[in-house]
């Protein structure tokens with residue numbers, strides 16, 4: 063794991079002692095607390111998903127109620143003990159693990175579904191409900207959670223809200239800033255602020271809950287979420303196609319919006335390198351296309367009438383082939399085929415992560431510039447002679463992502479993390495994005511990785527306001543320190 067060379071432990075934070083542990087034991091049961099007597103269990107909370115960041119916390123608290131979270135926070139605030147909130151720990155920017163000895167506050171035991179109103183679609187749950195379980199519950203009630211991610215088996219509802227994750231269907235269902243109806247939050251001083259009973263519309267003053275969406279656990283602990291679930295689509299379908307160049311990907315997107323319109327629910331792209339890594343990773347899974355292409359696009363439709371939707375998608379595919387917007391394309395024959403097509407997209411992140419390590423950049427750009435950052439980075443790494451077979455340190459630099467949202471993921475799959483690679487990538491990538499007026503974080507957040515880099519995408523006055531907000535909510539700075547701003 064990468065060390066944390068650029069920061070020093072803040073000495074104003076107290077070092078945990080036996081009296082603190084006694085206090086936590088007095089309010090929690092034995093399955094709500096993990097400490098140094100269980101080193102392996104502790105290690106799994108200290109290490110991030112990419113195995114890039116590792117903290118040294120000696121204590122994980124796993125309270126099972128909002129009241130216990132409140133007591134913990136009050137105690138930590140009074141005693142200046144630093145805390146990292148943790149959901150499913152699938153974060154990709156080093157936000158969910160400690161940097162030093164911060165206490166880890168895991169929401170794992172807060173995993174109850176609280177309420178569902180099938181008329182309005184309002185779903186309420188504890189923050190620690192795993193996204194897969196929220197999907198399953200809503201599916202059984204003829205609805206869907208308005209967000210899906212390749213990490214759905216591990217990430218929490220509270221974790222995705224804290225990250226303001228985007229995912230695979232944002233194009234259709236919109237961002238969590240629109241879908242989250244209310245939140246229950248424990249503030250750093252232990253106070254509980256709740257809008258969990260929120261209504262669809264409510265203009266009585268500032269919409270305070272918005273600040274916690276995407277705050278990455280820096281100003282409060284989300285304990286409950288109320289979210290608008292969408293009606294379950296009765297018909298799903300997908301096509302997978304090969305395309306020569308990124309200009310044509312954009313032409314196809316325009317055509318898809320115009321012709322698939324209300325049933326279009328995802329428009330994802332992958333470059334040649336992404337699929338090469340995924341072919342390696344999914345050893346043996348038959349590839350849906352006959353030839354290899356520079357770009358691949360997955361288009362999903364979802365609607366209420368299978369025959370109508372399939373006819374529309376099939377006509378779209380034929381006319382795109384006739385217009386030479388595609389070199390090759392296939393439509394899913396059945397549900398199993400649909401799932402297989404998605405496997406080629408959802409497996410790209412674990413495939414890139416399977417060589418030893420990975421540098422990741424998650425960026426928003428105007429669509430016309432979206433792929434150019436990947437070309438610029440690949441050129442730079444190639445010129446430095448770092449990409450190729452072992453012993454070269456880089457396996458591949460690939461680009462893929464959510465065309466519909468103007469969001470590209472750049473993954474540099476490496477055999478090892480080295481300073482040389484990092485210095486070639488940063489600040490080059492950020493300067494490139496700033497020159498195109500893009501965002502250095504589209505959906506994964508800031509965390510530890512991009513702290514100190516906000517100025518590439520935000521003005522001085524915006525950063526000043528963000529610091530004011532942080533100070534206002536967390537005057538002692540105990541929540542998720544060393545990150546974000």
Ligand code: FAD
Pocket residue numbers: 111146147148149150151152153154157158169189190210211212213216217218219220221222223224225226227228229230277278279280282283284285411412505506542
């Ligand atoms: P964690 O990783 O545990 O935490 C994320 C941040 O939120 C941290 O700052 C943490 O301190 C804070 N936090 C967590 N829970 C709370 C809480 N209850 N209250 C306050 N703060 C809290 N992201 C996307 O946007 N789109 C994708 O398509 C996507 N795909 C992914 C695919 C894979 C394979 C992986 C590993 C990750 C992916 N991610 C994606 C990144 C990740 O951001 C999401 O998985 C998710 O948002 C993280 O949720 P989590 O519960 O794991 O949160």
Ligand code: 2HG
Pocket residue numbers: 154212229408411422423424463471472473
């Ligand atoms: C995705 O879209 C996720 O698959 C993960 O946001 C992207 O790992 C990545 O870089």
Ligand code: ZN
Pocket residue numbers: 228229463464471505
């Ligand atoms: Zn993504």
